[in-house]
Amino acid sequence: xxxxxxxxxxxxxxxxxxxxxxxxxxxxxxxxxxxxxxxxxxxxxxxxxxxxxxxxxxxxxxxxxxxxxxxxxxxxxxxxxxxxxxxxxxxxxxxxxxxxxxxxxxxxxxxxxxxxxxxxxxxxxxxxxxxxxxxxxxxxxxxxxxxxxxxxxxxxxxxxxxxxxxxxxxxxxxxxxxxxxxxxxxxxxxxxxxxxxxxxxxxxxxxxxxxxxxxxxxxxxxx
Amino acid sequence: xxxxxxxxxxxxxxxxxxxxxxxxxxxxxxxxxxxxxxxxxxxxxxxxxxxxxxxxxxxxxxxxxxxxxxxxxxxxxxxxxxxxxxxxxxxxxxxxxxxxxxxxxxxxxxxxxxxxxxxxxxxxxxxxxxxxxxxxxxxxxxxxxxxxxxxxxxxxxxxxxxxxxxxxxxxxxxxxxxxxxxxxxxxxxxxxxxxxxxxxxxxxxxxxxxxxxxxxxxxxxxxxxxxxxxxxxxxxx
Numbered sequence: 001x002x003x004x005x006x007x008x009x010x011x012x013x014x015x016x017x018x019x020x021x022x023x024x025x026x027x028x029x030x031x032x033x034x035x036x037x038x039x040x041x042x043x044x045x046x047x048x049x050x051x052x053x054x055x056x057x058x059x060x061x062x063x064x065x066x067x068x069x070x071x072x073x074x075x076x077x078x079x080x081x082x083x084x085x086x087x088x089x090x091x092x093x094x095x096x097x098x099x100x101x102x103x104x105x106x107x108x109x110x111x112x113x114x115x116x117x118x119x120x121x122x123x124x125x126x127x128x129x130x131x132x133x134x135x136x137x138x139x140x141x142x143x144x145x146x147x148x149x150x151x152x153x154x155x156x157x158x159x160x161x162x163x164x165x166x167x168x169x170x171x172x173x174x175x176x177x178x179x180x181x182x183x184x185x186x187x188x189x190x191x192x193x194x195x196x197x198x199x200x201x202x203x204x205x206x207x208x209x210x211x212x213x214x215x216x217x218x219x220x221x222x223x
Numbered sequence: 224x225x226x227x228x229x230x231x232x233x234x235x236x237x238x239x240x241x242x243x244x245x246x247x248x249x250x251x252x253x254x255x256x257x258x259x260x261x262x263x264x265x266x267x268x269x270x271x272x273x274x275x276x277x278x279x280x281x282x283x284x285x286x287x288x289x290x291x292x293x294x295x296x297x298x299x300x301x302x303x304x305x306x307x308x309x310x311x312x313x314x315x316x317x318x319x320x321x322x323x324x325x326x327x328x329x330x331x332x333x334x335x336x337x338x339x340x341x342x343x344x345x346x347x348x349x350x351x352x353x354x355x356x357x358x359x360x361x362x363x364x365x366x367x368x369x370x371x372x373x374x375x376x377x378x379x380x381x382x383x384x385x386x387x388x389x390x391x392x393x394x395x396x397x398x399x400x401x402x403x404x405x406x407x408x409x410x411x412x413x414x415x416x417x418x419x420x421x422x423x424x425x426x427x428x429x430x431x432x433x434x435x436x437x438x439x440x441x442x443x444x445x446x447x448x449x450x451x452x453x454x455x456x457x458x459x460x
Contacts, residue, residue: 064392064440065433067389067436068392068395068396068432068433068436068437068440069396069429069432070396070397070399070400070409070410070428070429070432071396071399071400072402072403072407072410072413072414073399073410073412073425073428073429073432074429075413076413076414076416076417076425077425077426077429079417080416080417080420080421080422080425081422153307153308153310156310157310157311157312160310160312160313161400161403164403164414164417165417174313174316175312175403178403178404186316186319187317187320189313189316190312190313190316190317191313191317193310193312193313194309194314194317197308197309197310198305198308198309200308201304201305201308
């Protein structure tokens with residue numbers, strides 16, 4: 001508790017490039033950037049593979065392998081190979097690790113839609129793209145959002161670890177504090193990151209509540 | 224012959240300049256020091272296997288309770304969902320005050336993450352028991368405990384083991400984050416690679432961790448085959 005008071009009470013922690021607001025913004029910026037890139041790659045790919053049914057095995061194998069990849073190792077490897085001239089060597093592994101949860105859940109979501117529902121949509125005269133956009137995606141939305149949430153959690157955690165390789169963000173308080181034995185900074189930074197992660201979690205719950213159709217989430221009895 | 228030449232360079236015992244991957248691996252595998260790759264591998268196994276099994280031991284009773292008393296499930300799953308969202312590094316850092324720079328500091332959070340995955344698996348697994356099977360067991364005079372042990376749990380095995388596979392693979396790769404507090408098993412190779420700066424330790428670490436994860440995954444698939452022989456028998460007919 002004393003550490004928390006010390007950390008949050010220090011005036012210099014609230015201003016400048018190393019202050020809490022700046023670090024928070026950096027953390028948000030890197031996380032959003034990585035997640036956005038992952039979304040741009042993984043969602044169209046997942047929709048395509050789920051809709052056409054081709055390459056499903058590849059997705060599952062990739063996802064399992066990706067879960068086994070140690071984030072810290074990947075970060076260190078990319079930084080050693082590509083240098084630290086830009087933040088690219090850190091962003092690449094962040095994106096790589098963010099892709100699999102979105103890809104797999106989008107794929108599984110589209111695959112898992114009741115075939116009768118899909119056939120009914122075709123029977124009503126919808127074309128392939130319309131079936132995907134108006135029927136498959138809304139029904140698969142809970143799973144797609146689950147993938148996004150898992151991915152966001154992963155990105156927030158990995159951005160924290162990326163501070164070790166010189167990236168900014170809230171992880172700096174924790175990692176710099178640990179190496180200089182400034183435990184107020186370690187504990188304060190840790191609490192900030194935990195709160196950040198919880199806010200992300202709540203945000204996704206709200207998004208899910210707002211975007212998923214009441215019929216799909218069974219908030220409304222359909223029969 | 225390019226590949227032959229490459230293999231020769233990789234395997235060549237003596238060369239000038241920095242050591243190749245294999246030389247480095249050979250030289251550091253068993254140095255007798257605490258940080259030899261062999262010892263790091265053992266540390267890594269301890270820190271990943273303990274949470275995997277501890278998570279099962281915790282998740283089974285919690286899952287069973289959630290099935291028996293339905294109202295328990297939502298809050299239990301909710302709490303573990305929140306825990307699962309907490310990034311590992313700050314959790315390690317906050318735990319240091321209680322358990323110091325020890326393996327426990329890594330093992331405890333990994334166990335909680337594991338539970339977050341396994342509790343839903345146990346609940347879904349028991350939910351996958353067909354109602355007519357349960358009723359047959361009741362009609363045959365099975366007591367509730369025997370029904371659970373001999374009918375319901377065996378049928379739940381595939382779903383629970385699917386959860387175990389996720390837990391095993393992610394625990395094995397997550398242990399390496401512990402390197403940032405000096406308890407990372409093979410993850411220590413990553414901090415070593417970054418500090419020196421030298422690529423081979425990072426590569427060796429990544430490859431060994433992925434291999435460990437694949438072996439654990441394979442063993443769990445094997446376990447599922449042995450524990451549920453009826454699945455294959457049904458496919459064969």
